[in-house]
Amino acid sequence: MLKKKTKPRIVFESFNYAFFILMIGACILPIWHVVCASFSDAAWVMGQAGIIYYIKGFNVEGYKLVFENAKIWSGYLNTIVYVIATTSIGMLITLMMAYMVSRKNLLWANTIMLLVSFTMLFNGGLISSYIINTKVLNLYDSRWAIILPGCINAFYLILIRTAMTSIPRELEESAKLDGAGHMTVLFRIILPLIKATLATVILYYVIMQWNSWFPASIYIRSINKFPLQLVLKEILITGDTSTSVNSLSATTGDAAMYKQLIKYCTIVVSTVPIFIFYPFIQKYFESGVMIGAVKG
C-alpha cells in the first residue's frame, strides 16, 4: 500500500535516520580509536589528546611486543581450555538434567524445577561461595574453580527444558518401541530438534567464559593458569606491562611511550576473535532472546 508521505512524516524520518547514523558512529568510534592507535607511531599516540581517528606512521611494533609476551599466549591457551571445558561439561549435564525435568510424568520433576528456579531469586552470595569453593571444595588455585561453577545455570536449564517440552512425545515413544534407551532418545531424537536453542545456550557459555575475569582474579594465584581477560586486566587496569616493556627498555629506553601502545594492541588482540565470530552468531543470540516470542 503506497501512500504519499505527509510533511511531518518526512521531517521525522530524516531525523530518525540521522539519529541512527549518529548512533552507529558513537558505537564504532571508541573501537575505531583503539584500532587506529594500535597501528600508529608510539610517540605520536603518546602526545595525542582526544579521539585518534586515523593511523599515523603505520607500524606493528606494539603487536610485536604483545606477541612477545608469554603471558598473552598462555592466557589465550587457558581461556580456550576454560571455554571448551565449561561448555562441554555444562552442556552435557544441563542436557541430561533438562531431559529429566522436562518429563511431566516424573514425581520429582516439578519439585526439582522449583528448587532450581529458586537459585535465580536467591543465592549464597560472593563471600559464602568463595569460602565454600576454597575451604570445603578445595578449589583454590585450581583450574576447576574457573570451570565447574560456570557449568550449571538455572536460566540455561530452563531454556533447554522449554525447548524439550515442545517436542511431541510420540516421536520418542516410537523410538522407544524400536528399542532406543534414554540416552539414545536424548542425543539422537531430541538434540537435532532443539538445535537452535542449543546453539543459543552454547553461545552464552562461550561468551560468558571468554569474557570472564572475576572468578580467576579471586581463585587463581599461579600466573600460568590466568585466563586472557585476567592478563588483560593486569595490563589495562593495573597498568602492569612489565614483561613486554622490560625486554624493550634495554633497546629503546622509552618504556612509558610503549605502555600506551601496548594497551591498545592488547585490546585488539583479545577482542578480534569475538568480532570474527560475531556475524555468525548474531542470529542465534537474537533468537535466544526471542525464544517464546513466537507464542504471542
Next chain:
Amino acid sequence: MNNTTALSNHMPKAALPEKGKNKRERKFTRKSIASDFKRHKFIYLMALPGILFFILFSYLPMGGLLMSFQEYKPKLGILGSPFIGLTNFKDFFSSIFFARTVGNTLAISLLELAITFPVTIIFALLLNEIKNIKFKRTVQTISYMPYFISMVVIAGIIIDFCSSRGAITQIVSFFTGSTQNLLSVPEYWRPIYIISGLWQGLGFGSIIYIAALASVDQELYEAAQIDGANRWKQTLHITLPGISATVIIMLILKVGTMLSVGYEKTILLYNSQIYETADIISSYVYRKGLLEFNYGYSTAVSLFNSVINFILLVVTNYLSNKYSETSLF
C-alpha cells in the same frame, strides 16, 4: 489476542508447574516414591550430575550464609566458628558505609530506571519506524556489538577516554577548563557509569522490545490507517499497548533488582578518591570479604542485600500481578 510476551518464557514462570492442566495430583507417599524411582531410575541417574552441581555451587553457599551470624575463623570452619548473633548486622547498620553503599546502589539503579530504561524503549520504537530493512539490520548488528566486548576491555577504554588526555576529558574540559582525570572526581562517576552502560547495553537491551514490536498485529495498523489515525496516534494507541506487557515485565525486573547492582564494572574502575559516590553494596562486600578477609561481616552485608532483593522482587511481582495481571512468576 494472547499477550504472552517474549520474555515470559525466560522467567521462572516457565519452570513452575502449569496450573490447572495436568491436574491428576501426584502424591508423595512412600509407595509412589518407591515405584517412581524404580520406574525412572535411569532418568534420575542422568539428572544426578546436574543436581549435584546445584547442591555444591548453589545450595551449599546458601548454607554458608551461617557465617553472617558468626565470627568466622577460617581455621575453625563454618561448623566450628563461634556464633555472635546479629553483631555483624548491627556493625553494618551502624557504620557510615550502610547509608553510603545503599544510597549509591539506589542512586545507580534509579538513574538506570529513569534514563537507561526509557531510552532503550525509545530506541526500539524509533528503530521500528525505519522501513529500510538493510539499514535497520546494520543498525542492529552494530549496536549489539559492544555488548559482547568484555568488561575488562570496556573498563580499559573508559580509563583511556577519561584520562587527562582522553576524548571525554577533552570534551568536559571545554566546559570546565580542567583536564583532570575524570575517574578521580566523585561527581563524574555516575554519569560515566550510566553513559558507558548505555553504550554497551542499549542495542542489546532493545532486542526484547523489537521482538515485542514485531509481534504486534499488523492488521491493527491498517485498520487504524483507514480510520485516519496518523503515525503518532498509531504509536500511542496500538504500538504502546501492544508492548506494554513486555515493558511491565522489564519494569518489575528492574525494580525487583534495584539493590543488586553488579560489582564488576565498579571494582575495575573505582578508587578510594571516589568511594563516596562509587562504592556500592556489592563492591563493599568484595572489598571487606576478599581484600580485608572480614568474612563473617561481609557475608552479613551480602545476606542483607540478598534478602532485600528477594523481598523486592516478590513484592513487585505480587503487586504487578494484582494490578496489571502481568507477572514474572
